[in-house]
Amino acid sequence: MPIPSHLLEALDRADATWRPVLLAGLHAMQAATPDYFDTLVDFLPTDQRLFAAFAQPMDRVRYVLVGEGPYPRAESATGVCFMDGTVKGLWSDEEGGGLSKAVNKATSLRNFMKMLLVAEGRLAPDDTGTLALSRIAAASRGVPGIVQTLGEIQQKFFDAGFLLLNATLVFRETVAPVKDAKAWMPFLQTVLAALQARQPTLVLWGKIAEQLNKLPEAQALPQIAAEHPYNLTFITNSNMHALFEPMQLLRC
Known part of the structure; x- marks a missing residue:
């Protein structure tokens, strides 16, 4: 057939x-x-x-x-793992906002972003809420050398x-x-x-x-395993930190 x-x-x-x-x-x-x-x-x-x-x-x-x-x-659904086609900008444009609304809607991507920020030492593992993210967004939005879009991460x-x-x-x-x-x-x-x-x-x-x-x-x-990123525990997974921190995916 x-x-x-x-x-x-x-x-x-x-x-x-x-x-x-x-x-x-x-x-x-x-x-x-x-x-x-x-x-x-x-x-x-x-x-x-x-x-x-x-x-x-x-x-x-x-x-x-x-x-x-x-x-x-x-x-x-883009055919590429966890790359949400509705997401353009990563950082919220709203005053006091953290990650963009589109990122927040894509649970796996949201937790992946938080994991990267924790791995890079920009976000505390026990404080990953909106207030902490709003400070990071304010320091990242439009800043040269900081990734601005999901396409750049991809x-x-x-x-x-x-x-x-x-x-x-x-x-x-x-x-x-x-x-x-x-x-x-x-x-x-x-x-x-x-x-x-x-x-x-x-x-x-x-x-x-x-x-x-x-x-x-x-x-x-060779393998590295983790829980799926839709789990909150993914944010603090040390194996993922060790894998992704050297790659500096949030920096141009």
């Missing part, structure tokens, strides 16, 4: 180095769950962004970050060699993410197999992502 045309067309968003691997991954999914693609309708992300994360060329991958699944909103991730994936590449209102993640497992296994020679660090966020550890291809890679 051929791979549906709308999935093949979505491969155009991927770098050319990835396309044969992604196609092999889709065939592996089809072999494991023959009727899965027949059920794959009305899913996010839209606009052929399913494989947008694979714009990162394979030979530049140093980290594979795996979250849970796309944001459950069409305008937010580019910093890209430059650092991150492949920003999810355990399931789709979100459907009628299907639990853990069920879709099971169907996408052969696809991610194919992706990780293609990266074995490069030995990137696998960064796993949350229990669904940690299911990848069932795969020998994942077990063969």
Whole structure:
């Protein structure tokens, strides 16, 4: 049975180095769950962004970050892990505001931002509320050398060699993410197999992502695990501080 045309067309968003691997991954999914693609309708992300994360060329991958699944909103799901498409500016324009309203609405992104600020020593671990953030926003908004937009952070991730994936590449209102993640497992296994020679660090966020550890291809890679960023405890996770503080993602 051929791979549906709308999935093949979505491969155009991927770098050319990835396309044969992604196609092999889709065939592996089809072999494991023959009727899965027949059920794959009305899913996010839209606009052929399913494989947008694979714009990162394979030979530049140093980290594979795996979250849970796309944001459950069409305008937010970009095909890139936790990068909410509704977010432009990071800092609130309102007097006394901290993070922008769009960042605050995207729980995972909000907690990730707070984690970065704690890691960089700009935010106290026991004081991450609006008042403390408002002082940081006032000192950051429009300041040269400080990242202002989510797009700039995404580019910093890209430059650092991150492949920003999810355990399931789709979100459907009628299907639990853990069920879709099971169907996408052969696809991610194919992706990780293609990266074995490069030995990137696998960064796993949350229990669904940690299911990848069932795969020998994942077990063969160096790993760092954390709770999913929608948990408040993520903000003070020392493993995440150690990983991200040297990268200075909030500085240009």
